[in-house]
Amino acid sequence: MLNINEILYILPHRYPFILVDKIISFKKFIFLNAIKNISLNEPCFQGHFPENPIYPGVLLLESMIQTTGILLYKSVKKQILKNKDMYYITGMNDVRFKHFVFPGDQILIKSILEKQRKKFFFFKSIVKVKKKIVCKAKIMCVRIIKK
Template sequence: MNEETGTLGSADIARILKALPHRYPFLMVDRVTGMRADEFAIGIKNVTANEPQFMGHFPDNPVFPGVLMIEGMAQTAGVLCICSGEAGNATKSVFFLTIDKAKFRKQVVPGDTIEYHVTKIARKRMMWWYRAEAKVQGALVAEAEVGAMIVNA
């Protein structure tokens, strides 16, 4: 971390896999950029046609499920908290606490790149709450407030 600016840089897939317990097919973020302390980050998810959810959602009209966008928001926030060091250095597990004010605005389809913009609202001990917006090419596609608790594994 750059002590003067609080920036953490970015997390590639290897760093994400070290930070989170999630694995394919439930890993919903490919990269995290612009991390600043535990305050802000942008998660990147490249949506591809070969993902398993499209076999049933929907075979003739593939639409990325909104609930998986919410999960991507939470995973981005989890990577940020763990990489910031604010959660300590032991192996961690991340558990969802809350989902509030969720809204889905536009469909996301294979070929889209989702950006999860997460901004910290509050923190209490090992619990964090974030305001999150999912965007595709700058257009808001979903939003929510998510909360999670990080515990030693």
């Protein structure tokens, strides 16, 4: 659905902090599914941990945030471009790590818009490897209107 060049257009992140490789499905204001391929070449594996490489949980959370950002952008694109509105993460709740992620795994990141209240957006995000949930969290963000 979206390739890496389109993702790079949307997100301000760059290597080594771009943590979404491809968008595979999307429904405006409902959900977005993304993929990230975990490779032993990732810079984090130099220190986390060389003898037993485990993908850091904080990077799983960041991939969830980036997926949520793409869902929001794709849903409100015209408003962002017209008004130059900015969206910022304000919190993460109910974060749970269920299983480890290893080099060679492909993670599926799903972001779901649960509700919107005025300028606040509430999402649920789930990361899976081979249909097994490895991480889940609730994500909140706020729209800042540029004046």
